[in-house]
Amino acid sequence: MIGLIAVSVGCCSLLLLRLLFRKRISINGKTVLITGASSGLGEALARHLFNKQCQLILLxxxxxxLENLRNELTNLHPSYPQPKxxxxxxxxxxxxxxxxxMNILEHEPIDCLINNAGISQRSSxxxxxxxIVNDIFRLNYMSLVTLTKLVLTKMIEKKQKNSSIVxxxxxxxxxxxxDRSSYSASKHAVQAFSDSLRMELxxxxxxxxxNVCVISPSYIRTELGQQALNRMHNKDEKLTDDKKSSAYEPDYVAERIVNxxxxxxxxxxxxxxxxxxxIWLRRFLPSVFFTIMIARNKRLKAKK
Ligand SMILES: NC(=O)c1ccc[n+]([C@@H]2O[C@H](COP(=O)([O-])OP(=O)(O)OC[C@H]3O[C@@H](n4cnc5c(N)ncnc54)[C@H](OP(=O)(O)O)[C@@H]3O)[C@@H](O)[C@H]2O)c1
Structure with a gap:
């Protein structure tokens, strides 16, 4: 018991020290590649980073x-670097x-890669x-790994310093x-991949x-839920997460990510x-967590 308390106090002190002495490296004027920039969170990130005069590469x-977004941004600040x-x-x-x-990667050193493109599901x-399982993994995991390897190889070849993979x-x-089994599994895979990569680097x-940074947001008001339903030919709008009143605005999440x-x-x-x-319940009291979640899901389905 004393050991556990000592470890907890040690961890809290380390966390506090890290918070107090953390160093900020500005992203202003850096080259940033964002996948899935045509809507939702990717689009919001593009706006924030453009305002910081970043050279954006939008996929x-x-x-x-993407063209509408580029027109809007360049009209706003004609002298800032035009997004590619x-x-x-x-x-x-x-x-x-x-x-x-590849041609762009060859000539443009990427300071920050943001792997944002993603799709979800709404089914047991x-x-x-x-x-659908295959499609989710191809985009959410396999493409993320492939693009990370391509960009990282260049970062290392060019001996770039202080770059980021997000x-x-x-x-x-x-x-x-x-009802999100494959989506959840693909995102668990992203977490594990990122943890391994961070240690290797x-x-x-x-x-x-x-730096390898993993962002784990709760619900955001975007097209993610609607796109999932369209793909499953299920137009039951009540199933979309983005209608949840507690959902975050993409702009808020983008600001937190830039920070x-x-x-x-x-x-x-x-x-x-x-x-x-x-998260805590799932780890330390899993049977309580599963009981709560089963009851919650039944209640949600009964409401629809
Ligand atoms: N919304 C949420 O509640 C929520 C919560 C936590 C995490 N997230 C994560 O946030 C990220 C962004 O999602 P979002 O919420 O902003 O959803 P979104 O509005 O649907 O945006 C998804 C983006 O991914 C792109 N995309 C989809 N399939 C693609 C493909 N095959 N190739 C290239 N690009 C593709 C889409 O562009 P095109 O269709 O033009 O290709 C779009 O720009 C995702 O990784 C998602 O898992 C979302």
Whole structure:
């Protein structure tokens, strides 16, 4: 018991010292690549980082959306670096190394990669086809790993210092919920991949100081839920998360992420208090957690 208290006090002191002496490395004017910048969180991140005069490289499939965003931003600040756009389907991750993106990576050292593109699901394990499981993993995990490897190789070759890899996970990457099995699993995989990578970089390239940051937000008001429903041909809007009154605005989450990049954070959870409690319960009192979650899901389904 005394040992446990000593360890807890030690950890709290270390955390406090880290908070007090954390160093800020400004992102102003840096080159930032954002995947999934055509809507939601990616779009909000693009706005924030453009205002910091970053050279943006924006990726998505809907090029018209990216063009509208670029026009809006450049009209606002004509003298700031014009964002570069790449229309790409990232789920074809096998073709990434032969895409036009490679040409940009060859000439443009990326200071910060934000792996943000993602898709979700709204169905039980039994109702989810293997095609959907595959699609979720191809985009949320395989493309993230492929792009990270491509960008990281260049960062290391060019001996860049203080760069960042930011992986947008989710609260569901820490605690799974019903009807999101593959989405939650893909985000758990992102967390594990990022943890391994952070340790490897710390061990092998300490002088380059490449930070790996995982962002785990709770619900955000974006198109994620609607896109999931469309893909499953299920138009039951009541199932969308973004209608939840507690959902965060993308702008707020983007601001927190930019802050996390500048302060070189490792793991950032953006969630209300009860969701921190859920993480704790899942770990230390799993049977209580599962009982609560089953009852909660029944109640939610009965309301619909
Ligand atoms: N919304 C939430 O409640 C929430 C909570 C926690 C974490 N997150 C995470 O936040 C990230 C951003 O999602 P969001 O909420 O902003 O949703 P969103 O508005 O639906 O944005 C998703 C983005 O991903 C892009 N994308 C989807 N499929 C793609 C593909 N095959 N190739 C390239 N780009 C693709 C979309 O662009 P195109 O369709 O134009 O390709 C879009 O720009 C995701 O990783 C998500 O898991 C969201």
């Amino acid at each position: 998505a499939r809907r090029i018209d959306r 756009l790449v229309q790409i389907d990232l789920s074809n991750y096998e073709q990434l190394s032969s895409s036009t993106l 394990v039994l109702d989810t086809s293997m095609d 992986n947008i996970s989710s609260m569901q990457g820490l605690v799974a919920v019903p 710390g061990e092998q390239y300490p002088k380059q100081n490449i 996390a990049i500048e302060y070189r954070e490792h793991d950032v959870i953006i969630a209300p208090f009860q969701q921190y409690l859920a």
